[in-house]
Amino acid sequence: MIIIMKPQAADTSINAVSNYITGSGLDVHLSKGTEVTIIGVVGNKSLISADVISSMKDVERIVPVTESYKLSNRKFHPDPTSITVGNTQIGPENLTIMAGPCAVESEEQLLEIAHAVKASGATILRGGAYKPRTSPYSFQGLEEEGLRYMQTAKAETGLSTVCEVVSLEAINAAAKYVDMIQIGARNMQNFMLLKEAGRSGLPVLLKRGLCATIDEWLNAAEYIMAEGNPNVVLCERGIRTYETSTRNTLDLSAVPVLKEKTHLPIIVDPSHSTGHYKYVPSMAKAAIAAGADGLMIEVHNDPAHALSDGPQSLTCEKFDRLTGELKPFCEIVNRSFK
Ligand code: PEP
Ligand code: MN
Numbered sequence: 458m459i460i461i462m463k464p465q466a467a468d469t470s471i472n473a474v475s476n477y478i479t480g481s482g483l484d485v486h487l488s489k490g491t492e493v494t495i496i497g498v499v500g501n502k503s504l505i506s507a508d509v510i511s512s513m514k515d516v517e518r519i520v521p522v523t524e525s526y527k528l529s530n531r532k533f534h535p536d537p538t539s540i541t542v543g544n545t546q547i548g549p550e551n552l553t554i555m556a557g558p559c560a561v562e563s564e565e566q567l568l569e570i571a572h573a574v575k576a577s578g579a580t581i582l583r584g585g586a587y588k589p590r591t592s593p594y595s596f597q598g599l600e601e602e603g604l605r606y607m608q609t610a611k612a613e614t615g616l617s618t619v620c621e622v623v624s625l626e627a628i629n630a631a632a633k634y635v636d637m638i639q640i641g642a643r644n645m646q647n648f649m650l651l652k653e654a655g656r657s658g659l660p661v662l663l664k665r666g667l668c669a670t671i672d673e674w675l676n677a678a679e680y681i682m683a684e685g686n687p688n689v690v691l692c693e694r695g696i697r698t699y700e701t702s703t704r705n706t707l708d709l710s711a712v713p714v715l716k717e718k719t720h721l722p723i724i725v726d727p728s729h730s731t732g733h734y735k736y737v738p739s740m741a742k743a744a745i746a747a748g749a750d751g752l753m754i755e756v757h758n759d760p761a762h763a764l765s766d767g768p769q770s771l772t773c774e775k776f777d778r779l780t781g782e783l784k785p786f787c788e789i790v791n792r793s794f795k
Contacts, residue, residue, distance in 0.1 A: 462495070467515060473513055474496055485499075499528065524675075537722070542637045542690075543611070552752070555754070557570055557582045558770070559764075560585045561585065573756070575614045583620070584606075584607050584620060586603030601634075604634035608635070618635040619635060631659070639692075646669070651677055651680035660690065662753075663689055665691070667696065669696070671714055671718065675715075678719070695729060706730070707730035712725065726753040727754065738779045741783070756773060758773055
């Protein structure tokens with residue numbers, strides 16, 4: 458449930474309600490807006506009395522939250538959340554571009570791409586060091602060596618960095634070198650990994666599972682947040698359908714649906730969703746129009762020889778052309794970019 462306090466409720470009244478709830482063994486999540494304060498309740502509600510709360514000073518009304526996700530629920534936190542990643546912010550007013558290679562292949566490769574994407578307007582460098590590949594014989598990533606190159610790229614360019622993690626060991630390594638960890642589509646319901654990501658306290662980019670519903674995805678975010686880590690960003694990367702013309706089907710309608718259901722920022726990945734570099738620009742623009750807070754785009758200096766996901770990677774030149782075309786789309790939706 459959420460408890461909506463009267464406009465300009467006194468702090469003493471807010472504290473009295475909070476203390477009643479925490480004193481009964483439940484958790485409180487406070488959302489103080491400009492006008493109204495909302496007290497979100499997490500835990501076993503049979504331990505508290507709605508009648509007692511309703512009769513407390515400055516309580517306006519109680520609204521039940523029927524969804525199983527609470528901390529990620531927009532009812533708990535009506536204002537959109539902004540997440541800090543290194544020296545940049547994701548949501549709600551700017552367009553954040555994360556770009557870089559699918560996999561970190563060498564220091565040279567990463568630095569060349571990092572400088573190029575920075576010059577084109579990206580603020581976060583992506584690069585996989587642990588690659589969850591379909592085949593065990595495909596390139597699996599440079600692991601900690603790749604993370605070290607990410608750190609060098611950050612130092613050289615000032616870009617913030619994000620890298621996928623696939624295990625607790627990878628989380629601990631990533632914490633030393635990058636600003637944000639990514640939970641990939643294949644691990645979206647790896648609940649132990651979600652809990653560890655929550656305990657790490659690091660900002661988490663949570664990609665949508667290959668076949669996950671939006672509610673399952675928000676429950677995955679809840680796993681991270683329930684460990685005390687509010688720094689979650691969602692990434693729509695396409696879902697599996699019967700359509701084979703594209704690698705996945707980009708569910709752009711997820712963006713407005715999520716805007717209604719959650720306060721967390723939403724990034725769209727037109728690269729993994731389409732699987733073809735030539736479809737990336739149109740879907741990137743459509744994502745902005747749909748209300749996305751950012752884009753994640755795979756960029757490679759030599760896609761033909763990329764060790765993973767070459768066909769969907771933009772060259773640095775194509776990426777630069779694309780970012781040069783995004784401004785009017787941002788202006789239409791009142792989003793700042795560059
Ligand atoms: C990636 O971003 O490199 C990746 C593997 O994406 P996904 O988990 O969406 O397939
Ligand atoms: Mn990839």
